[in-house]
Amino acid sequence: xxxxxxxxxxxxxxxxxxxISFSIKEGEIVGFLGPNxxxxxxxxxxxxxxxxxxxxxASVAGHDVFTESMAVRAQVGYLPESVPLYQEMxxxxxxxxxxxxxxxxxxxxxxxxxxxxxxxWITDVINRPIGQLSKGYRQRVGLAxxxxxxxxxxxxxxxxxxxxxxxxxATRTLIRELAQDHTVLLSSHILPEVEATCKRxxxxxxxxxxxxxxxxxxxxxxxxxxELIAEFKGSTEEIAAGLQKLDGVSRVETTMRDGxxxxxxxxxxDVREEIYKLSIEKGWPMRELRRDVxxxxxFFVKIVAGARDMDTASVGAGxxx
Amino acid sequence: MRNTTAIMQRxxxxxxxxxxxxxxxxxxxxxxxxxxxxxxxxxxxxxxTLRSVFDFTPYVLTIIIPAISMRxxxxxxxxxxxxxxxxxxxxxxxxxxxxYLAALIFYAIMLSGTLVYLVLMMRFGNPDVxxxxxxxxxxxxxxxxxTAFGVFTSSLTHNQIVAWMLGMVPLMLFVWFAASIVGKxxxxxRQLFQQVNILRxxxxxxxxxVSTEGVVFFAATAVLFLFLAVKVxxxxxxx
Ligand SMILES: Nc1ncnc2c1ncn2[C@@H]1O[C@H](COP(=O)(O)OP(=O)(O)O)[C@@H](O)[C@H]1O
Ligand SMILES: [Mg+2]
Numbered sequence: 016x017x018x019x020x021x022x023x024x025x026x027x028x029x030x031x032x033x034x035i036s037f038s039i040k041e042g043e044i045v046g047f048l049g050p051n052x053x054x055x056x057x058x059x060x061x062x063x064x065x066x067x068x069x070x071x072x073a074s075v076a077g078h079d080v081f082t083e084s085m086a087v088r089a090q091v092g093y094l095p096e097s098v099p100l101y102q103e104m105x106x107x108x109x110x111x112x113x114x115x116x117x118x119x120x121x122x123x124x125x126x127x128x129x130x131x132x133x134x135x136w137i138t139d140v141i142n143r144p145i146g147q148l149s150k151g152y153r154q155r156v157g158l159a160x161x162x163x164x165x166x167x168x169x170x171x172x173x174x175x176x177x178x179x180x181x182x183x184x185a186t187r188t189l190i191r192e193l194a195q196d197h198t199v200l201l202s203s204h205i206l207p208e209v210e211a212t213c214k215r216x217x218x219x220x221x222x223x224x225x226x227x228x229x230x231x232x233x234x235x236x237x238x239x240x241x242e243l244i245a246e247f248k249g250s251t252e253e254i255a256a257g258l259q260k261l262d263g264v265s266r267v268e269t270t271m272r273d274g275x276x277x278x279x280x281x282x283x284x285d286v287r288e289e290i291y292k293l294s295i296e297k298g299w300p301m302r303e304l305r306r307d308v309x310x311x312x313x314f315f316v317k318i319v320a321g322a323r324d325m326d327t328a329s330v331g332a333g334x335x336x
Numbered sequence: 337m338r339n340t341t342a343i344m345q346r347x348x349x350x351x352x353x354x355x356x357x358x359x360x361x362x363x364x365x366x367x368x369x370x371x372x373x374x375x376x377x378x379x380x381x382x383x384x385t386l387r388s389v390f391d392f393t394p395y396v397l398t399i400i401i402p403a404i405s406m407r408x409x410x411x412x413x414x415x416x417x418x419x420x421x422x423x424x425x426x427x428x429x430x431x432x433x434x435x436y437l438a439a440l441i442f443y444a445i446m447l448s449g450t451l452v453y454l455v456l457m458m459r460f461g462n463p464d465v466x467x468x469x470x471x472x473x474x475x476x477x478x479x480x481x482x483t484a485f486g487v488f489t490s491s492l493t494h495n496q497i498v499a500w501m502l503g504m505v506p507l508m509l510f511v512w513f514a515a516s517i518v519g520k521x522x523x524x525x526r527q528l529f530q531q532v533n534i535l536r537x538x539x540x541x542x543x544x545x546v547s548t549e550g551v552v553f554f555a556a557t558a559v560l561f562l563f564l565a566v567k568v569x570x571x572x573x574x575x
Contacts, residue, residue, distance in 0.1 A: 063423040066573055088425040099416030101346070103353050115342035116424050160420070
C-alpha cells in the first residue's frame, strides 16, 4: 500500500531524510518512531504529496506520489502535525468544505459528516467555531476531516501531541479501531504510543531507518544482555563468587540491604534456575529473584544515543533488503 | 470547477467574517462618499454626473484592492492550512482561481455599494446612465486586473501586511504618478508606457466608451498575474 525506495530529502545542505526504504502492506498499522528532527514529518509530507523528494521514489495505493499525485491525494487521509484548521469556520462548515473538495455529493457528504462526527466524538461541537475549541477537540476535528472521504490510507503525524492523558488514551483506542478499515501510518516520538497502537514499528533517526520490526522482535534484539536481580542472606563474598562461576554470567554487583545481600547479575542467558539451585545447595535464604526485562524504551534510547555517536548503519539492520 | 467554487465560497465566508472585510467596505464607501461631497457632485446648477467619483476612485483602489486580496493565499501559508488544502485532490490552478474569484466578487459587491450615488443622482437630475454604466464596467475591469496582481503578491509571503505593501506600492506608482512619468519620457519608452498606462485605458470607459483595447489590457494582465501566482504556489512545494 505504501512503497518507499531510497528516498532522500535535502533542505539546502541539510539532509533531512537520507535514502530510506520501507514498505507497508494493505491493512497494516505501522508506527513511525523517532526523536524530534529525525525526519518523520519530512517523509510524511513526501508521501502525502505536499513536498517532492530530492531523490528516490515513493508510491501510495499503487500510484507514484510525484507523477500521479491527484490519485494519491484521493486515496490518502492526512492529519498534519500542526492540525491546521480555519479558525473562523464552524466545524460543520469546515467538514462540508472538505467534503466538497474531496468530490462528495450533498447527500453522501452529509452522511459522511454524520459518520465521522460520531466516530471522532465531535457531534457536541459540530456547530461551534473552530477557533473556540480546545486542543483536544481540534485534534479530533482534524482526524474527522482525514476520515471524511473514507480513504484507503491514513497518515497521522503525531496525532496525540498536546493532548491530556485521557484524550491520549481515547485517541489511541480510536486509531486502533480505524486500523480495522484502513492502512495506517502513524508517526510519534513517544515509544509507548506506537507500542500501544501499532503492529509494526519503523525507527528513524537522523534521516535513516535504524531498526524495524514488531515490538516483540525489537525486544528480542536487546535481550542479548539482560539483568537478573536476586536477594540472599549469607556471606556477600561467597554469594558473589558463587554466582560469578555460573555459565554465561559476565558481571555480578552486590549491595547490602537491611541484612540481605542484593545482587545484580549481568548475563547472556537466563540463569534463574541455576541461581535457585545454588541457593538451595549453599543454604542461602532467598527472598527475591527476577529478570529485569529490558523495555523497548531502553532500546529506543540506546539506538538513538548509539546512532548519534557511531555509524548509524551498523546499529540496526533496518529495512534493507 | 466544483473545487474552484468550493474554495471561492469558503474564502468569501472568511472575507465576510473577518474584520478586514468590513473595514475595507466601510473605508471605501466613506472615501467615495467624501469625494461626492467635496466635489459637490450634487450641487445645484452642476451637470448631473458621477464623473468626479469615477476619476478619483482608481487612486483609492490602489490601496483598497490589495487590502481585499492580501489574505487570500498568504493566510493559507501562515495558518498552515495550505498543507491540508494542497494534499487534497485540488490543483494549484483551482486553488488560485478560487481565491481570485472570491476576492473579485467581494470587490464587485463593495463597488456596487456606490450605485447608491447613481440612484440618488437619477432622482435629482438626469445623469447619463449609459456613460455611468460604461464607467462602472471600467472599474470592474480595473478590479479584474488589480485583484489578480493582489493575489499574486499574496502568494509571495505568509504575512498579510507584506502582501498588502507588495501589492499597493507598484499599483500606486503606476496610477498616481503615471501622468507625470508620461510627461517626462519620450520616444519608444513613452509609447510602451502608454500601453500599460492604466488611467489612459480607464479614461475611455469614463467617457462612455467600452474599448476593446481596454478590455484586452485588463484581462491579459489578470491572466498573466494569475499564471504567475500558480507558478509561485507550485514552486513553494519545491523548498
Ligand atoms: N522546511 C524546512 N526547511 C529547512 N529545514 C527543515 C524544514 N523542515 C524540516 N527541516 C529540518 O529537517 C529535519 C527533519 O525535520 P522533521 O522531518 O520535521 O523531523 P520530525 O518530524 O521527525 O521531528 C530537522 O532537522 C528540521 O530542522
Ligand atoms: Mg514532525
